[in-house]
Amino acid sequence: MNFNLTEEQQLIKQNAREFALENVEPIAAELDKTGRYPAEVIKKMAELDFMGMPYPPEYGGAGADYLSYILVVEEISRSCASTGIIYSAHCSLAAWPIFKWGSEELKQKYLVPLCKGEKLGAFALTEPGAGTDAAAGTCTAKADADSYILNGTKCFITNGGVADVYIVFALTDPAQGVKGLSAFVVDANLPGFEIGKHEDKMGIRGSQTTELVFKNCRIPQTNLIGKEGKGFGIAMQTLDGGRVGVAAQALGIAQAALDEAIKFAKERVQFGKPIATKQAIQWMLAEMETKLQAARLLTYQAAAAKDEGKIFSKEAGMAKMFASEAADWICGKAIQIHGGYGYIKNFKVERLYRDAKICTIYEGTNEVQRMVVSGSLLR
Ligand SMILES: Cc1cc2nc3c(=O)[nH]c(=O)nc-3n(C[C@H](O)[C@H](O)[C@H](O)COP(=O)(O)OP(=O)(O)OC[C@H]3O[C@@H](n4cnc5c(N)ncnc54)[C@H](O)[C@@H]3O)c2cc1C
The missing domain is CATH 1.10.540.10 (Acyl-CoA dehydrogenase/oxidase, N-terminal domain)
Structure with missing residues (x-):
């Protein structure tokens, strides 16, 4: 590497x-x-x-x-x-x-x-009763002549309402449970496909997050991705790549928070000198940079493993877990360095703090990443 x-x-x-x-x-x-x-x-x-x-x-x-x-x-x-x-x-x-x-x-x-x-594309796996337990979904896709008929509700879907193309996971054989899960490409404009509730979020507020509602939505049989019953594997392998993206998102947020903290520490004068002259502030900055660089190495390592065509679930899990928790921590310290100003909306770190949190949750919570990483050690 x-x-x-x-x-x-x-x-x-x-x-x-x-x-x-x-x-x-x-x-x-x-x-x-x-x-x-x-x-x-x-x-x-x-x-x-x-x-x-x-x-x-x-x-x-x-x-x-x-x-x-x-x-x-x-x-x-x-x-x-x-x-x-x-x-x-x-x-x-x-x-x-x-x-x-x-x-x-x-x-x-x-x-x-x-x-x-x-x-624009979107990916729809999560359902109200199936978040971490993605295998518990109840959306169905019933074969009918040269079509499938989709029924059910997806929730928390990024790019909902603005995407033109949705990857949707639904049961073609509910009796088989997760082995009956299949993946489909669904056009946004099909009859029977509606956008439900728009979520009002803590952060990443410029990204749309919505429900998708399918009521007898007929899609062509040819829109099946791969084979029937292979949906769960497709979802999990796709999420491996997505998690490296979330890790990179966390890196960007953390870098921005560190940039702001350094700038503020040099400008803000207390006791007659910039607060950057205080060892307490210097140590915070040193730890922020160290965690950020460690997160960056894990993230680039996971991306490189994907490029090499290796199985990279563990690398992606470590990168997503570490980078998102580093970003959460770094943004917290950036606010601390800003003092009261960090708590005020005019300052960028307030937004960064709210934006960072989601990286520990979506595309598999960090508890899931710990399961993935430990699973690969104990296999
Ligand atoms: C802003 C946003 C955007 C999203 N975008 C998408 C998207 O584009 N597509 C999509 O399909 N989904 C999307 N999601 C859904 C997201 O992936 C889920 O919210 C996430 O996987 C967690 O599921 P849940 O919210 O149902 O929480 P739950 O599964 O109900 O989890 C609640 C808590 O219990 C913990 N927990 C659950 N099971 C276990 C266990 N076995 N062991 C230990 N702890 C456990 C979790 O880690 C968590 O802390 C998005 C969510 C949000 C908030």
């Missing part, structure tokens, strides 16, 4: 940083306040070939490696965690199952427009 990024990776990271500073940073606070979806930013990201970054050019992608894509998630999230997860859910969770298990017909019809950024 060598994390001296290649020249190309450094360039991608720098481009993403410049793009984020110019286009994302100026609207991040407004997105947080209003909960608006940043359509104009996603359109520009498509123009820069970001939306299909780790996919081959023949499917409209940029043909970059996963680590390069992870660098983009990190830099975008450093300016706006909402935009980071909109992007990561699209790229890691919606496009991947079609690329890895979809038929050529599905790739041409859905993967190409997803990679070109002409369409």
